Amino acid sequence: xxILEVKNVGKRFGGLQALSDVNLSVAENSVHAxxxxxxxxxxxxxxxxxxxxxxxxxSVMFDGQSVLGRKPYEINQMGISRVFQTPxxxxxxxxxxxxxxxxxxxxxxxxxxxxxxxxxxxxxxxxRAEHMLEDMHLIDKREMHAAAMSRGDxxxxxxxxxxxxxPRLLLLDEPTAGMARADTNNTIDLLKRIxxxxxxxxxxxxxxxxxxxxxxxxxxxxxQGTPLVEDTPDKIKGHPKVREAYxxxxxxxx
Amino acid sequence: MLxxxxxxxxxxxxxxxxxxxxxxxxxxxxxxxxxxxxxxxxPDLMQRFVIFGIFAIGFNILFGLTGYLSFGxxxxxxxxxxxxxxxxxxxGYNILPGMVxxxxxxxxxxxxxxxxxxxxxxxxxxxxxxxxxxMLFAIAYSDLIGRFVGTSIxxxxxxxxxxxxxxxxxxxxxxxxxPHLFGQEMQSTYTLDAGAWSFDFNFGxxxxxxxxxxxxxxxxxxxxxxxxxxxxxxKSNQQRxxxxxxxxxPYTLAAFVISGMYAxxxxxxxxxxxxxxxxxxxQWTASGEVVLMTILGGAGTLIGPVLGAGFIKYFENIxxxxxxxxxxxxxxxxxxxxxxxxxxxxxxxVGKGWHLTLGLMFMLVVIFLPGGLVEGGQRIGKxxxxxxxxxxxxxxxxxxxxxxxxx
Numbered sequence: 001x002x003i004l005e006v007k008n009v010g011k012r013f014g015g016l017q018a019l020s021d022v023n024l025s026v027a028e029n030s031v032h033a034x035x036x037x038x039x040x041x042x043x044x045x046x047x048x049x050x051x052x053x054x055x056x057x058x059s060v061m062f063d064g065q066s067v068l069g070r071k072p073y074e075i076n077q078m079g080i081s082r083v084f085q086t087p088x089x090x091x092x093x094x095x096x097x098x099x100x101x102x103x104x105x106x107x108x109x110x111x112x113x114x115x116x117x118x119x120x121x122x123x124x125x126x127x128r129a130e131h132m133l134e135d136m137h138l139i140d141k142r143e144m145h146a147a148a149m150s151r152g153d154x155x156x157x158x159x160x161x162x163x164x165x166x167p168r169l170l171l172l173d174e175p176t177a178g179m180a181r182a183d184t185n186n187t188i189d190l191l192k193r194i195x196x197x198x199x200x201x202x203x204x205x206x207x208x209x210x211x212x213x214x215x216x217x218x219x220x221x222x223x224q225g226t227p228l229v230e231d232t233p234d235k236i237k238g239h240p241k242v243r244e245a246y247x248x249x250x251x252x253x254x
Numbered sequence: 255m256l257x258x259x260x261x262x263x264x265x266x267x268x269x270x271x272x273x274x275x276x277x278x279x280x281x282x283x284x285x286x287x288x289x290x291x292x293x294x295x296x297p298d299l300m301q302r303f304v305i306f307g308i309f310a311i312g313f314n315i316l317f318g319l320t321g322y323l324s325f326g327x328x329x330x331x332x333x334x335x336x337x338x339x340x341x342x343x344x345x346g347y348n349i350l351p352g353m354v355x356x357x358x359x360x361x362x363x364x365x366x367x368x369x370x371x372x373x374x375x376x377x378x379x380x381x382x383x384x385x386x387x388x389m390l391f392a393i394a395y396s397d398l399i400g401r402f403v404g405t406s407i408x409x410x411x412x413x414x415x416x417x418x419x420x421x422x423x424x425x426x427x428x429x430x431x432x433p434h435l436f437g438q439e440m441q442s443t444y445t446l447d448a449g450a451w452s453f454d455f456n457f458g459x460x461x462x463x464x465x466x467x468x469x470x471x472x473x474x475x476x477x478x479x480x481x482x483x484x485x486x487x488x489k490s491n492q493q494r495x496x497x498x499x500x501x502x503x504p505y506t507l508a509a510f511v512i513s514g515m516y517a518x519x520x521x522x523x524x525x526x527x528x529x530x531x532x533x534x535x536x537q538w539t540a541s542g543e544v545v546l547m548t549i550l551g552g553a554g555t556l557i558g559p560v561l562g563a564g565f566i567k568y569f570e571n572i573x574x575x576x577x578x579x580x581x582x583x584x585x586x587x588x589x590x591x592x593x594x595x596x597x598x599x600x601x602x603x604v605g606k607g608w609h610l611t612l613g614l615m616f617m618l619v620v621i622f623l624p625g626g627l628v629e630g631g632q633r634i635g636k637x638x639x640x641x642x643x644x645x646x647x648x649x650x651x652x653x654x655x656x657x658x659x660x661x
Binding site (some may be wrong): 050071072073074077078081082084088089091093095097100101102104105106108109110111112114115116117119120121123125161 | 258484486497500505
């Protein structure tokens with residue numbers, strides 16, 4: 001069953017048709033990769049899914065409900081979490097505080113006025129946050145300012161923050177961009193582990209074919225704003241159209 | 255204790271001690287001595303210290319936590335004052351109804367202004383708040399609403415005050431004809447003479463001081479609450495807030511209203527100490543002042559705004575009093591020509607030129623201590639701690655040297 005259904009989505013920026021007639025269906029509990037050369041419209045498509053952009057045409061359904069016209073925080077509350085290309089975390093706050101915020105959001109919804117209570121008394125929240133940090137091997141850094149961490153740690157924190165909300169769909173926008181090989185492999189292992197441990201659907205945009213072929217169960221190739229092909233990784237590797245679009249990039253990676 | 259951490263408790267005790275002992279602390283110099291002009295322990299000045307302290311604590315809840323820089327907070331101060339004076343006019347001089355109404359009315363205005371201004375962020379938010387405040391100032395100054403309803407609301411440039419012809423329903427002959435709390439006059443002062451020193455204990459001051467302590471405690475609770483955490487998160491990364499399922503608008507609006515209520519409370523207290531409300535209290539310079547106080551003391555820190563408020567009000571009142579006669583007195587030990595030269599050199603920085611000194615100090619603080627006076631204090635603290643550690647290591651070295659000798 002498809003958890004995310006994108007139908008005939010189009011988006012135009014002035015004279016540029018960024019997306020045209022995009023159809024995409026992401027099956028529940030699968031790992032679906034969206035690949036394509038620069039400027040293919042991958043990020044635009046992602047922004048249309050989370051409410052940052054509103055497509056001109058078409059529909060986006062998540063679990064049978066339309067996400068169009070909803071604010072990003074509302075879409076997030078529906079069960080879609082997003083990991084950004086550059087880790088978006090609360091740099092001025094400590095790692096522990098970073099982790100507590102999604103825990104509060106999960107429990108209290110989009111707003112709750114609890115100005116007189118003490119964070120320290122929220123043992124349920126602090127316990128959950130600590131558990132998540134332990135799971136992500138970040139517990140030693142709990143009092144550290146998030147901005148002072150390494151790129152890899154920031155990425156892990158961001159993923160942990162997304163997971164703390166128990167999302168049904170996790171969207172990753174080039175999660176390994178700018179990472180060293182070792183960090184990239186760690187991220188792959190982490191995502192594999194997440195997939196094993198949870199009932200979660202993962203949609204991933206990625207340039208690194210090594211990452212894509214290690215994780216994805218299905219791959220959609222996007223070129224010039226339209227899906228070229230959608231298939232299993234093995235089929236995609238040998239697909240002539242994809243070779244054409246990528247000019248051998250896939251062969252190198254494979 | 256009181257549901258706050260150990261360090262916060264210490265901070266609360268420090269503020270409580272400072273507030274309660276202010277009549278002593280601010281009058282360290284004996285009466286009649288050359289330094290007596292640096293004494294600041296006068297009732298009206300001390301009242302201003304704590305009232306602006308409350309104003310700045312509230313402002314810091316918005317600016318320090320969420321990063322939204324309001325440039326129109328003096329409007330709420332003025333609204334609080336007008337509301338309180340209206341209660342004096344209608345009900346009588348007991349200050350409680352006035353205090354309550356000043357908080358409620360400023361909250362309503364803050365809700366409206368905040369709701370509209372918070373549609374934008376950054377400089378646009380600042381400009382919107384400034385525009386609202388200046389509009390309210392113009393309305394108050396020209397008594398625009400009064401002209402429509404037929405009876406004066408703000409009494410224009412004269413300012414709102416209580417007249418004998420006012421109804422004052424709950425006033426009776428046995429009650430004081432000045433602001434009071436259940437008969438206890440705000441002005442009543444007990445003067446303690448101890449040798450060459452003289453200390454003033456003013457009822458109004460202590461009333462304000464107790465409210466300051468309560469408001470400081472409330473600010474600690476807000477800072478350490480999940481709500482405070484969310485406000486700091488808004489300042490840090492709004493994008494992540496939105497993609498974590500959190501709507502930032504109610505959080506920022508709540509912070510705006512709370513800080514507006516603090517400002518209204520401060521305005522109400524101001525009117526309670528001196529039953530007048532003038533439009534100039536709402537002008538943009540007054541809004542700028544609370545920004546300066548908060549940044550100078552340390553935005554986002556708990557005690558910073560209180561320090562900043564005290565610092566600026568001290569400067570405004572004490573530095574402004576130093577005139578050429580005083581300067582001549584200071585430099586009298588120098589030869590005549592040199593004395594005149596020194597007076598000419600220092601003259602622009604004192605008296606009416608106190609703004610110049612304040613401006614220079616503000617620049618120095620912003621450039622060298624971006625965290626304000628609080629950061630300055632922390633750095634000094636660090637230097638001392640390092641010295642202690644060094645002293646400690648010297649001792650242990652000495653101990654180690656002694657050991658072989660003992661064997």
